[in-house]
Amino acid sequence: MKPYLVLLIVLVSFVSFGQDNLFTEKELSITKHIDGTLLEPKIDSKKTNLVIIIAGSGPTNRDGNQNFLKNNSLKKLAEHLSNNEISTFRYDKRIVKQILTNNVDDNIMFDDFVSDASDVIEYFKSTERYNKIYIIGHSQGSLVGMLAANDNVDGFISLAGAGNNIGDVLVEQVSNMSPALGKETQRVVDTLKTGKSTTDYPNELASLFGPNIQKFMINWMSYNPTEIIKTLDIPILIINGTKDLQVSVKEAELLKNANDKAQLEIIEKMNHVLFEIEGDDLENSKSYNEAFRPISPQLIATITAFIQS
Numbered sequence: 527m528k529p530y531l532v533l534l535i536v537l538v539s540f541v542s543f544g545q546d547n548l549f550t551e552k553e554l555s556i557t558k559h560i561d562g563t564l565l566e567p568k569i570d571s572k573k574t575n576l577v578i579i580i581a582g583s584g585p586t587n588r589d590g591n592q593n594f595l596k597n598n599s600l601k602k603l604a605e606h607l608s609n610n611e612i613s614t615f616r617y618d619k620r621i622v623k624q625i626l627t628n629n630v631d632d633n634i635m636f637d638d639f640v641s642d643a644s645d646v647i648e649y650f651k652s653t654e655r656y657n658k659i660y661i662i663g664h665s666q667g668s669l670v671g672m673l674a675a676n677d678n679v680d681g682f683i684s685l686a687g688a689g690n691n692i693g694d695v696l697v698e699q700v701s702n703m704s705p706a707l708g709k710e711t712q713r714v715v716d717t718l719k720t721g722k723s724t725t726d727y728p729n730e731l732a733s734l735f736g737p738n739i740q741k742f743m744i745n746w747m748s749y750n751p752t753e754i755i756k757t758l759d760i761p762i763l764i765i766n767g768t769k770d771l772q773v774s775v776k777e778a779e780l781l782k783n784a785n786d787k788a789q790l791e792i793i794e795k796m797n798h799v800l801f802e803i804e805g806d807d808l809e810n811s812k813s814y815n816e817a818f819r820p821i822s823p824q825l826i827a828t829i830t831a832f833i834q835s
Contacts, residue, residue: 547605547608547609548567548568548608548609548611549565549566549567549568549605549608549609549613550565550566550568551563551564551565552564552565552566554615556617556645556646556649557642557645559620559623559638559642560617560618560620560623560642560645560646561588561617561618561623562588562615562616562617562618562646563588563604563615563616563617564613564614564615565604565605565608565613565614565615566608566613567608567609567611567612567613569611573655573656573657574611574612574613574656574657575612575613575656575657575658575659575660575680575833575834576612576613576614576615576650576655576656576658576659576660577604577607577612577613577614577615577659577660577661577662577683577829577833578614578615578616578643578646578647578650578659578660578661578662578671578679579600579603579604579614579615579616579617579662579664579667580639580643580661580662580663580664580667580668580670580671580674581600581616581617581618581619581664581665581666581667582664582665582666582667582686583665583666585619585621585622585625586619586622587618587619587622588600588601588616588617588618589601589616590603590664590799592622594815595814595815596815596817597799597801597813597814597815597816597817597819598817599799599800599801599821600616600664601616602800602820602821603662603800603821603825603826604616606821606826607826607829607830607833610826610830610834612830612833612834613656615646615650617642617646619639619642620634620638620639620642621634632738633741634742635741635742635745636670636742636745636746636749637745639666639670640670640673640674643661643670643671643673643674644674644678647659647661647674647678647679648678651678658680658681658833659679659680660679660680660681660682660683660833661674661675661679661681661682661683662683662685662829663682663683663684663685663687664685664686664687665685665686665687665688665772665773665798666687666692667685667687668684668685668686668687668688668751669687669688669692669746669749669751669754671683671684672684672687672751672754672755672758673749673754675758675760676757676758677759677760679760680760680761681760681761681762681763681832681833682758682760682761682762682763683762683763683764683765683829683832684755684762684763684764684765684778684781685765685800686765686766686767686770686772686773686798687751687764687773687777687778687781688751688773688777689751689752689776689777689778689779689780689781689784690750690751690752690777690780691719691747691749691750691751692743692746692747693715693718693719693743693747694715695773695777696711696715696734697711697712697715699772700731700734704730707728707730707731710727710728710731711731711734713726714726714727714731714734714735715747718735718740718743718744718747719744719747721744721748722744723737723740723741723744724740725737751780751781751784752780752781752783752784753784755781755784755785755788756784756785758785761787761789761832762785762787762788762789763788763789763791763828763829763832764778764781764782764788764789764790764791765778765791765792765793765825765828765829766778766791766792766793766796767792767793767794767795767796767797767798767800767822768792768793768794768795768796769795769796769797769802769803769810770796770797770798771797771798771807771810771811772798773798775792778790778792789832791828793822793824793825793828794824795822796822796824796825797810797813798814799813799814800821800822800825801813801816801819801820801821801822802822
């Protein structure tokens with residue numbers, strides 16, 4: 527990507543952050559599991575490119591929010607891209623709808639998220655309304671998007687996605703907080719990677735390895751992101767921020783090293799929820815529930831340049 531093009535789009539993005547929205551908004555139900563929001567630029571008689579945004583782990587909705595954490599990061603991402611003449615579709619993960627209807631499926635699997643993403647892709651391909659279709663997968667959504675992309679889309683963007691197997695990521699994260707628990711996490715992960723469940727784990731790890739989540743984790747751990755990204759023969763953009771508390775820059779570098787055709791962009795001071803953080807980890811953590819913050823203009827510029835190149 528040419529540096530001057532990104533700089534130009536950064537300048538445009540700063541201006542557009544304060545402008546009225548230049549898109550229309552429509553609510554769509556793709557399947558019984560998937561509800562989302564389609565934004566389309568107000569452009570007469572011109573096909574646009576479409577970006578499908580896939581959210582990260584947990585009960586994350588289309589806007590990037592979950593439980594008591596509201597930052598609207600994915601909503602802001604979609605709106606700014608659509609202000610840059612890119613159509614966007616973002617959707618609630620199926621678990622969100624299940625929680626809202628008090629009908630949670632305890633047998634939900636990681637592969638269900640991949641199936642949902644594939645259904646969304648096929649829906650929009652069938653409309654023949656768009657020039658090209660891209661995926662943006664955020665965090666867990668990066669691996670989901672990789673698996674759904676295959677030969678089905680025109681480009682893939684990994685946003686704060688892990689390069690390591692999720693089991694290894696969990697071991698590192700827990701070890702950073704408690705070396706002793708890290709050893710226990712490694713032991714449990716080693717068992718789950720064989721496809722076997724276990725009841726032998728400390729109570730402190732119940733939220734990660736409780737009986738109602740082990741099948742899901744075994745399914746998730748069966749995939750290695752670096753192996754999957756090697757199979758993609760489409761334009762790839764890998765983005766990570768230097769202030770990301772959950773996914774380090776080295777994870778993005780692993781993905782890049784696995785596919786030498788991919789483009790890697792590291793955004794200074796951007797955190798996991800796409801905000802630019804000037805201060806310490808406390809400010810960073812608090813920002814997850816601070817919807818007043820703007821997302822990184824550099825992020826918008828980088829994605830826009832990749833799609834419009």
